[in-house]
Each structure stands twice: as structure tokens, then as C-alpha cells.
Amino acid sequence: MTSILKVNSLTKNFQTNIAVNDISFQIKKGQCFGMLGPNGAGKTTTIEIMEGITQPTSGEVFYKGKPIGHLFREQCGIQFQHTALQDFLSVRETLKLFAGLYPKTSDLDDLIQRCNLESFLDSDNRKLSGGQRQRMLLAIALINDPEIVFLDEPTTGLDPQARHNFWDLIKNVLSRGTTIILSTHYMEEAAELCDEIIIMDRGHIIAQGPPNQLLQQHFNEQLVRIPEQKLPKTSIEKLKQPDDFQHILFQSTSFQNDGWVEISTTDVNKTISNLIRDGVDLNFLQIRQRNLEDLFLELTGKGLRE
Ligand SMILES: Nc1ncnc2c1ncn2[C@@H]1O[C@H](COP(=O)(O)OP(=O)(O)OP(=O)(O)O)[C@@H](O)[C@H]1O
Numbered sequence: 001m002t003s004i005l006k007v008n009s010l011t012k013n014f015q016t017n018i019a020v021n022d023i024s025f026q027i028k029k030g031q032c033f034g035m036l037g038p039n040g041a042g043k044t045t046t047i048e049i050m051e052g053i054t055q056p057t058s059g060e061v062f063y064k065g066k067p068i069g070h071l072f073r074e075q076c077g078i079q080f081q082h083t084a085l086q087d088f089l090s091v092r093e094t095l096k097l098f099a100g101l102y103p104k105t106s107d108l109d110d111l112i113q114r115c116n117l118e119s120f121l122d123s124d125n126r127k128l129s130g131g132q133r134q135r136m137l138l139a140i141a142l143i144n145d146p147e148i149v150f151l152d153e154p155t156t157g158l159d160p161q162a163r164h165n166f167w168d169l170i171k172n173v174l175s176r177g178t179t180i181i182l183s184t185h186y187m188e189e190a191a192e193l194c195d196e197i198i199i200m201d202r203g204h205i206i207a208q209g210p211p212n213q214l215l216q217q218h219f220n221e222q223l224v225r226i227p228e229q230k231l232p233k234t235s236i237e238k239l240k241q242p243d244d245f246q247h248i249l250f251q252s253t254s255f256q257n258d259g260w261v262e263i264s265t266t267d268v269n270k271t272i273s274n275l276i277r278d279g280v281d282l283n284f285l286q287i288r289q290r291n292l293e294d295l296f297l298e299l300t301g302k303g304l305r306e
């Protein structure tokens with residue numbers, strides 16, 4: 001697959017704050033490229049530089065092999081992290097207003113149907129639910145029929161139904177060959193939609209690749225989970241004494257705040273047979289694969305960010 005967008009040694013300083021610190025990556029045509037990272041990691045700054053909205057301190061962005069010019073922001077689709085909409089206008093009027101800004105537009109009826117806007121076309125912008133508002137903003141991002149679309153946290157704050165519904169819309173956009181750059185704080189969303197992700201932290205890229213490949217690279221163990229209250233007291237004592245770990249386990253154990261004991265193991269069979277030997281009630285046992293959220297927390301730490 002050829003690369004449609006190339007970012008070369010991008011840096012952005014805001015006075016003494018280095019928001020983006022010498023990052024490079026390529027985005028392939030037709031893929032969904034995910035950008036993850038804690039608050040303040042530099043995702044929006046990077047996205048706005050790629051859109052041609054913010055000037056980098058240094059570095060370049062190439063679209064189809066050529067440096068992006070001032071016209072790029074009219075060719076791409078943009079859904080900002082925060083967007084103010086015109087009060088007193090209906091959804092239909094707003095779409096027409098935005099359509100009027102571009103020489104070439106998508107078919108509005110088709111767009112309305114694809115973004116599920118039919119039922120609230122005549123509602124005032126101020127009356128929209130979170131999900132309706134984000135669907136309308138997606139329609140606005142697609143109004144110039146772009147080949148590449150930037151969606152900066154489009155599902156933040158949506159309820160689970162609205163979020164899953166939005167994922168279907170994104171899949172529909174991808175099925176037409178459109179390239180999507182998506183930032184999100186939802187690991188499940190990245191795992192579901194993205195062909196490739198980068199994880200940013202403090203302006204750097206700290207991991208990059210297809211989600212499954214990243215998981216395979218970082219983890220070879222699985223988690224066996226048991227509610228702490230289901231463990232016999234003797235087992236808990238053994239588990240809490242590091243020297244005795246080998247008695248029951250093969251790797252490490254952690255007592256979670258939610259009352260579960262997590263045993264990290266590369267040999268589930270052996271761990272379970274040892275648990276049975278120790279008389280542990282396995283009725284509530286869970287086995288969990290390590291996921292993107294584990295990777296994210298492992299790479300970025302659990303400390304609070306800004
Ligand atoms: N216009 C600005 N002026 C000064 N500092 C800025 C500006 N925009 C962003 N920053 C700073 O740059 C850093 C990166 O911010 P950015 O908005 O890119 O992060 P983000 O990864 O999008 O975070 P979030 O997940 O909260 O949206 C932060 O420290 C932020 O305070």
C-alpha cells in the first residue's frame with residue numbers, strides 16, 4: 001500500500017513547551033490511522049499541523065509526495081476536537097452553509113443518509129444530543145468529498161450506543177477507500193477500527209504499529225483472574241510472600257483495587273492445575289488476553305497527567 005501522508009521530523013514548540021518533539025511517520029492510503037496518548041501528549045497539535053492549520057516549528061508534512069500547501073485544508077476533511085456551531089441554524093441549514101464554502105461537494109442527500117441525520121435535520125444546532133452533534137460534525141468533515149479525513153476525538157463523551165453507532169459510520173467511510181486519521185482515548189475503539197496506531201507521550205512517539213502486532217511484541221503472557229475473596233487464606237498468605245510465589249505461580253501476581261487477584265502467566269494449564277492443587281475455587285476464574293489498555297498503561301504509566 002502506498003503512503004498518502006508522510007510526516008518528517010515534526011517539532012512544535014509553544015514558548016518553552018515542546019508539544020511535539022521530532023516525530024516521523026507515514027500513513028497508508030485507505031487505512032485508519034489511530035493516534036493515542038494521554039492528555040497533552042501532542043495529538044491535536046500534530047493533527048493540526050498535518051491539516052495545515054498550525055505551522056510547525058520545524059519538519060515537514062507531505063501529501064501524495066508533495067509538501068502540503070495552504071490549499072490542503074480545503075482538500076482534506078476535518079472534525080476538530082472542539083467545534084463551535086452557529087446558533088439558531090438548523091442542521092440542514094448548517095450543512096448548506098458549509099457546502100457553499102467548497103467548489104466540489106458530496107451529494108448532500110447521500111451524506112445525510114450515511115451519517116444518519118434524517119431524523120433531526122430541522123433541529124436547531126443547540127438542541128442536538130452529543131451523538132447527533134458528532135454525526136453532524138462528521139457530515140461537515142465529509143462535505144467536500146475528501147480522500148483523507150482527520151477526526152480528533154470524535155467519540156469523546158458519547159454513550160456506548162452512540163459510540164458504537166459512530167464506529168459503524170467510520171467503517172462505512174473506510175469502506176469507500178477514504179483514509180482516516182483518528183485520535184481517541186478509547187482503546188477498544190482503536191482496537192476495533194485502526195489498522196495502525198501510534199502512541200504519543202510528551203511529544204514523542206513511544207509505540208507504533210498494527211494493534212495486534214504491538215500486543216504480540218509486548219506481551220507473551222495471559223492473565224488468570226480470581227476474586228480475592230474466593231482464595232483460601234493460606235493461598236493469599238503464600239501469594240503475598242514473594243519467596244513463595246513459585247509454589248503457586250510462575251510469573252507475577254498482583255492484588256487489584258477492584259478485589260481481583262491477577263496472575264500473569266505464560267502457562268495457563270500449569271497455573272490452573274496449581275490453583276486446583278491448592279484448593280482454590282475456580283468457579284469465578286477468568287482468563288484474559290492482554291489488551292491495548294494494558295499496553296497503553298504499561299508504556300505511559302499510571303500517574304495522572306494534566
Ligand atoms: N495554542 C497553544 N499554546 C500553548 N500551548 C499549547 C497550545 N496548544 C497546545 N499546547 C500545549 O501543547 C501540549 C500538547 O497539547 P495537545 O492539545 O496537542 O495534546 P493532546 O494530545 O491533543 O491532548 P488531549 O488528549 O487532552 O486532547 C500541551 O502541553 C498543551 O498545553
Ligand SMILES: [Mg+2]
Binds near residue numbers: 043044045081152
Ligand atoms: Mg487533543
